[in-house]
Amino acid sequence: MKRIPFSRCATQRLASSTPRRPSCIHNVAPHNHRIQWQARLQTTVATPNDGIAEMMAEVEEVPAPESTSKFPSRSPSRKPLPLEHLPSPHPRAAAQSIKLAALRSRLSLPERFPLQSLARTLVHPSADADPAFNNASLSILGANLLGYYTTEYLLCNYPRLPMDVVFAAHDAYIGPKALALIAREWGIETAAAPGGEVDPGLLQFKRLRPGSDLPAALQRQLPWKWEKTTTHKIVNTDEFGSNVKPASAHALQGTPVPVEEAAQSFVRALIGSLQLHLGTPLVKRFFRDHFLSRQLDLSSLFDFRVPTRDLSRLCAREGFEPPVARLISETGRLSRHPVFVVGIYSGKDKLGEGAGSSLQEAKIRAAAAALKAWYLYKPLEVTVPSSTENELHPKNWKPNMVDCGEVIV
Template identity: 35%
Template sequence: MGYVHKRLASTAAKLAVSPSSARAFPPPDAISNPRAFDPETYAALQPPPASSLTALAHRLGLGRVLSPTEVQQACTHPSFVTLYQKHYPNEAKPATNGNLSTVGNSLLGLFASEYLNASYPHLPLRVLKAAVSAYVGAKTCASIATEIGATPLLRWHRTTATPLKPALLLPDALSSIPRSIVALVYQHRSLPITRQFVHDLFLSREVDLRAFIKFRDPKKALKETVAKFERERPVSRLLAETGRFSNSPVFVVGIYSGADQLGEGFGTSLKMAEFRAAEDSLHRLYLTRTPPEQLRLPSSTFSPSPSDLYTYKPPKGSKLEYVAGELGMEEIEYASGGRTGLVTPPSS
């Protein structure tokens, strides 16, 4: 085997392309004009082996739901069409995941939004949007595509930035694979099964929502929040201290509204401890979570089968019956992250 053949075989192996699935191996161009032949482009144009596509479906538990052709479509980005037609202009365009990715992205946003809104009714809107992106955003989808082993199966073509479109990078193309798979599950099954698939693959992950809630002045934000709930004005109390006259003192401060303790914080100064206690009080409010046994999702009202979508009514008392939860208090925008901190005077 010559140098060109060895390089071609190694490149095909790295890109998960089987020589048996290629059009002609080795291709005639590699023998007739080895200097102009690009093995990486040739390997990128070849379809992945059916065994790899079937293995991906079985890793997701969808071996009996998705066919290798559908998995291949889910792994083919629309940018691949330009590269394919450039080298094979007389052949039909390959099926891409453009429409599937759009439908899957909408389903992911629906399931994540209703789950987070029902689980955390007091969560501020900007934090809710950030949490949805953290659970089902582009970076998360690209990370999941890497976890399930879909990277070698991706067929795409890198594009540069234009005045109308940003540059297409590998994470952008990878994020379309999980979205397309969600759309295929919805196409073959029903909305409740798709929701369960999304909960198992996406929403079962732990995301620290405390990192999304930042306040420039949590004491003032807490004061306005307590007033909106018509509770007593918050008061700071020193709970414990040690080493006041040493180089490393520690103070523990609690914030109370009447007899109820709202939060607690510590620091090397009273001001720092009071700041953290106010921040902890706001975190406890905004991150109050609905118990799992009381969690009801609006999409649970949909029928398990598409045939009786508009006539299906869940039996009373069942888990499928949707009972709307209480609306959370409107958020306090003053002194939260991204705000100016200016208080608008009330209109006369």
């Protein structure tokens, strides 16, 4: 059976097959004609250079034709519009952008990755509604790839993690706030307002005014209700445990969005574009270097309500001897700040140890430490499913450990 390539899953083809925007750089109005856009040009105008300057020196002012099309100036039969009337920069301007070249170098991307595709990942659907020039389709592909790589990493390396912790770890690695933080660390700058004269190296979107309500399409709620069971969250929710579907590109067209929404859309679109242009091996290496390399303390994501009861049920399920708490050491019992060290034992095996200002507190902490040691078990040899898909250096499949699940209380 042949494997379907990822390039067929994308709705928009890139590189040589990318739809060409009409040639309007040769019809740009002189700079003195754009006084009405002066406020936006002060912070978003493209960096002048020899290539753009030469093209702009040869142009003549062309008035904007009347058009009833949904996406004006996209048809070759129509007269091209000046740059100021385009919703996003012309693809030809990407080759002259210093910001795009610096971003590609900063991310250590190969030169064969086209700057036109990198510029497209920076255009949010709220800035340009045309799906041929925004990052909506690339963002969908990148979101699925990020979810797949993160899921296989967590489930194969930590097979005993509870689902609530898996959802929290997903949000910590590839959640909206995490992706927005990654984009800011990459040095992504935002444009004051989108437009055709804006530098293609700036993140373009319609800004949400301060104090405005969040659009309904972006409001997400976590199902932490009493009737929402773990099975319901696994089957009917996304990788973050949310039962609200992500906002579609159609719902965000022309809708002002916060900076975090545009930033996470860019990161996801970049992953999808890398998959189409460079292939799976480079995308996995990029994901390992920029996402899995971020330090995440999984032990801090646990929140046990009654750890002693959970530990007793765990031992009963696994056939261990009932856990017993024993005092290991103490100091200052009659002082204002006593310290007790308690260990949890199952027969002769020590399951966990904890310290507290009272015997009860030390016992609870010891039980929580024993549960964390069980759930954070990590096998020595792990083979993730995507490692067998590498065409250059495929790995032989080794079955991973499958745990029977968390303790249900």
